[in-house]
Amino acid sequence: MPIDFGSFPISPDVVIGAGIYAVVSVYGTGQMVGGRKIAKLNWPALCEADVQAEISASAPPPPVSVVPELNCDTTFGTLFGREGKAFCQNYGNFDIPIPGANAVREQERRVREAEQRRITCAASQAGSRCDCASSVYQAENRVPLAIYAGTARVITPPQIRNLKSELTRALRSPQCAGA
Numbered sequence: 001m002p003i004d005f006g007s008f009p010i011s012p013d014v015v016i017g018a019g020i021y022a023v024v025s026v027y028g029t030g031q032m033v034g035g036r037k038i039a040k041l042n043w044p045a046l047c048e049a050d051v052q053a054e055i056s057a058s059a060p061p062p063p064v065s066v067v068p069e070l071n072c073d074t075t076f077g078t079l080f081g082r083e084g085k086a087f088c089q090n091y092g093n094f095d096i097p098i099p100g101a102n103a104v105r106e107q108e109r110r111v112r113e114a115e116q117r118r119i120t121c122a123a124s125q126a127g128s129r130c131d132c133a134s135s136v137y138q139a140e141n142r143v144p145l146a147i148y149a150g151t152a153r154v155i156t157p158p159q160i161r162n163l164k165s166e167l168t169r170a171l172r173s174p175q176c177a178g179a
Contacts, residue, residue: 021150030145033153034138037160043167047130051171055122059115065108070096133171141166 068074073093076084138145144157159166170176 025146025150026142029149031138033149034145038134044130048126051126052123055119059119129176132176133167136170136173136175137167
C-alpha cells in the first residue's frame with residue numbers, strides 16, 4: 001500500500017527542506033561559525049602563550065654542577081682564613097686541577113644542551129597543537145555548532161558558551177598532546 005503524503009500534518013517539502021537545512025548547518029555554516037568564534041576568541045595566540053608557559057614550567061631547574069670550581073682563594077681561604085687569603089694574594093689566585101673534572105663538566109654541558117633542544121622543539125610545535133585543538137573541538141562539536149548556526153545564534157549550547165574551556169580540553173586530549 002503506497003504512503004499518502006497528503007495525510008501528514010507537515011508537507012513533505014518542509015521536511016525535505018528542514019533536512020537539507022540541517023545538513024548544511026552541520027557541514028557548512030556550523031563549521032564556519034565555529035571557526036569565526038575561535039578566531040574571535042583569539043585562540044591561536046592564547047593557546048600558544050599557554051603552551052609556552054606550560055613548557056617553561058615543566059622544564060627542570062638548571063642542574064647544580066657536581067664539580068666545583070677550585071682555586072687558591074676558595075681552597076686555602078676557606079681552610080686557613082686570613083692567612084690563606086693572604087697567601088693567594090701573594091702568589092695569585094691559581095686554579096687547582098681536579099682529575100676528570102673537564103669530562104664531567106662536558107657531560108653536564110651536553111645534558112643542558114639536550115634539555116634546551118627539547119624545550120625548543122616542544123615550543124616550535126605549539127602552533128600545530130593549537131590548530132589540532134581547534135580541529136578536534138570542531139569535529140567533536142559538529143551538532144552543537146550546527147544548532148548554534150542553524151538557529152541564528154538564538155540557542156547557545158554549553159559547548160559553545162564554554163568555548164575556551166572546551167578548546168583547552170581538546171588541547172589536552174590525546175590527539176593533540178603529542179601533535
